Amino acid sequence: MSNVSMQSILATHLDHYRQHHTLTPQQARACHRIGLCRSAALGGEQVRCSQCDFEQYRYHSCRNRHCPQCQRNASETWSRQRTAQLLPVPYFHLVFTLPHQLNPWVDLHPEVIYRLLFQCxxxxxxxxxxxxxxxxxxxxxxxxLHTWGQNLSxxxxxxCLIPGGAWNEETQQWHPAKSSYLFPVRALSRKFRGAMVNALRKSRQAQALHRLTDDKHFNDTLKQLMQTDWVVYTQANIQRPETIINYLARYTHKIAMDNHRLIDSDDQHVRFRYKDYRDHDKHKIMQLEHGEFIRRFLQHILPDGFMRIRHYGILANRCRQQRTDSIKHALAVTAELDVDTRDQDSPHSPAPIPPAATVCRCPRCKNGRLVIIATLLPQRRREGTD
Incomplete structure (x- = not known):
């Protein structure tokens, strides 16, 4: 089995890439953190088996949101926190796509375009x-927010994950969705297109898109966009709670390239698996030169502090507990299902280590338990104290 990973590709080829390309500060920081992930530089623990003489060092993860090694645990933790927040109603999965004509504008003003996408x-x-x-x-x-296709373009x-209905605060009633697709897709597409084009015009007038200097090109692009159909996808309602949680885990912390999709890497190329949605979802293999592979990966590094997971309406953080309690009460949900779901951790705080993590089964003897016997300081801090 190949040991190729995003970390190993960056470690081997990033320096050469930087000789010909300039990284943004966000890209440089992300690459640096990915390179340190689960290494002595971040510290960790020394563990020993309670039955045999097996010992092991376990190093901390970098917790960068673009790191393939970290996002699986982050996804599982996030989903566990929200399991009890599910409403006992069907859920819908909708996808709103920006036309590719706007990609050059995203290169110049990523934070503005992404923010407008959420708002619209x-x-x-x-x-x-x-x-x-x-x-x-x-x-x-x-x-x-996802910014990539399966081929890293x-x-x-x-x-968008949406409970199948709406809450009327005045009447204290839950109005279930009447359609198996929530709202008409064509009508959604036209409304979304108009809202986004209007928002782009207003942002231009407010100088928020100041790097777009060609007025004629800007206006011509928006006119063309208004004459094309924008893609909005709606999936029929999801009934089973465990399926909803699977969707939460699948989409919330997914990143542009997972290590399990990487096949191999030689002196010239990287090969990885992808699904071609335009060819009946066939699984294929793509080969890219290292420089092009790194370029495609780096274009999906988000601006610092930009929240790619957001909650709105009755699921907004400030009112979610109160609203979901009221809705469950209105739907006559039993008291034992109505558990406290207040989040104790901010989105950026480290995920708590489950108790079982300190007593994992020994991989050698299979009987003993691995117990932490020492804490390892980050390598740079330890060297600085010598």
């Missing part, structure tokens, strides 16, 4: 939900 998707869905002829209430949404889209 939510305003579109909120308008439909508040319509008395539709749901006549407040919607809830968990939105997750730029493909900006927003995954």
């Amino acid at each position: 998707v939510w305003s579109t869905l909120k308008t439909f939900a508040n319509d008395p002829k539709r749901l006549d209430g407040d919607l809830g949404m968990i939105a997750v 730029r493909h900006i889209h927003l995954h």
Whole structure:
């Protein structure tokens, strides 16, 4: 089995890449953290088996949101925290995609375009939900930004996980979704297109898109976009809670390239697996030169501090507990299912280590337990004290 990983590719080829390309500060920091992940530089613990003489060093992860080694645990922790927050209703999965004509603008103003995408998707869905002829209430949404396609190309889209209904605060009633696809896709697409184009115009007027200097090109692009159909995908409702949690885990902490998709790497190329959605979801293998592979990976590094997972409406952090309690009560959910789901950790705080992590089974004798016998300081700090 190949030992190729994103960490090993960057360690071997990033220096050469930097001779010909300039990294942004965000890209440089992400690459640096990925390179240190689960190494002595970050410290860790020394563990020993309680039955045999087996010992092992376990180093800390870098916890960078673009690191393939860290996101699996982050996904599992995030999903556990929200299992009890699920409402006893069907859920819907919607995807809003930005046209590829906007990709060059994203290169110049990523934070602005991404922020407008969140705002316009939510305003579109909120308008439909508040319509008395539709749901006549407040919607809830968990939105997750993805910027990539399976082949690492730029493909900006927003995954939206939405409870199937709306909450009317005045009547204290839950209005279930009437359609198996929540809202008409074509109508959503047109509303979203108009909202996004209008938001781009206003941002330009406010000088938020100041790096776009060609007025004619800007106006021509928006006119072309208004004449094309924008892609909005809606999946039929998801009924089973465990399936919803699987969706949460799958989309919330997914990154552009997972290590398990990497096949091998030689002196010239990297090969990885991908799914070709345009060819009936066939699984294929792509080969890229190292420089192009790194370039594609780095274009998905998000601006510092940008939140790629956001909660809206009845699922917004400030009111989620109160709203979900009211909805569960209105739906006559039993008291034992109505558990306290308040988050104790911020999105950026380290995930707590499960108690079992300190007593893992010994990989050698299979009988003993691994017990922490020493704490290893980060290598740089330890060397600085010598």
